[in-house]
Amino acid sequence: MSPDDIRTIGTATLDRGNEGAAPRTKLRVIDCDVHHAMRSPADLRPYLSKRWRDHLYSYGNRRPVPFMASSPYPKSAPALSRTDSWPPNGGPPGSDLDFMREQLLDRYNIEYGMLHLLSPEGMDQRNQDFGNAVCRAVNQWQYEHWTQPEPRLKAAIKIPGEDTEAAVAEIEHWAGNKDFVQVAMVTHTIEPLGRRRYWPIYEAAARHNLPVALHTSGYNGHAVTGTGWPSYYAEEHHEVAISQQALTTSLVCEGVFERYPGLKVVIVEAGFAWVPSLAWRLDRQWARMRDEVPHLTRAPSDYIRKHMWFSTQQADEPERPEDLRDVLDWIGWDRMLFATDYPHWDMDNPELVFKCRMSEAESRMIYAGNARAVYGLG
């Protein structure tokens, strides 16, 4: 039975189900993870030079994994998305701005939405020059097709982070453009992101006061954790959070935040209940092995709390909802950035996701205030 066969009767038209254009809440929301998409891979072509159009035609996208048109895991739903998010006018979920306005921006009273483009990914390209061209192309495409037509949407500067020089050049090209509010890299990288080869990126981002957003993504050819390739999506979906713990550990222990005190890092789409336990364990090691990492002048938890923000989705759902308050108390209510992850299947609904108590002040911080501060939004 296809949803297309649904018919209507009586007093209301129901072909849109629960999706009305009118917001049902006065809660103002800044959504820190929204996925737009190209209607077709051909949308990239006008933004590539003839040289790279020919390359794309002849050689295509080549990433360090043996899956060219898909991902190594089944992702639960077609296009990784809510089955009701396919635009009525065609194209994949997230590819139709009007439908995104109706289903997300207007419906949930979204003041700003932070765009995270997952495909095509320039940073994953094995041909680095092509990867650089892809980044420039997708950034121009984001600007023309998304942030200019819809001022509520803000883009991230997609950079080819494995080629540091080109990555910095991409930051310099867009920095100062108010449509771009952060820098984005994949998280599954060739080396852990704290390593010095990536530091010029952090220098440039900090100098321009642009947060670095690390949305769980990317294929580096390695299993998502160091324990081998998981069999099931049910495993991989959780283990991306473990990979973000490794990334956080690397940023802290390599001394990135010591070297760039103005650097802001936003972890996107990894949940957050793991943050306290990771920090406790790092603090313990640091207390005992400070002579191994003498460049860390403060406890790891201190760097995490001062330099890192965490998007809420997929919000952890403990059996006792109030337990979540303890986690949020520890991380700091000022560190959390609400995110839906629209249109993906595991999106969080701002009206229903948190089952624990929240004061009005706490709610305002998580749903909009923290994002306004970290991104410098008016």
Place this chain on the structure above:
Amino acid sequence: MARHVVAAAGEIAPGGRKLVTLSGREIGIFNHDGEYFALLNRCPHQGGALCKGTLVGVVTSPQPGRFDYSRPGELLKCPWHGWAYDIRTGQSWCDPNDTKVKSYEVTVEPGATLAKGPFVAETFAVSVEQDYIVVEV
């Protein structure tokens, strides 16, 4: 409580469904091999339009490497997070002890009975020769 005529019998094919609004509630009516079930079109988990979801069966496994597939078409999966509900009872498959979607009583009744009322049928002229699907809300 009111009894609403929502469709003529035969209008919803086996395996099919119809969405209606009754007393301000969006409700999905499902035909499972001639049996009718009605569920509220709102997932108790995070509010997704449940009745637009896919109908699936139950996959169970007595041990790793073996599986059984049963009750095809009797579980409704939310279009968002895939929480599944038993269309017969509204009981959640993910959280059976604490979560349930509201279900409604559905009957098939002859037009001759309905013509005597009382019932609500905003867009229906009921003929005594036909049977109708009736939901109590």
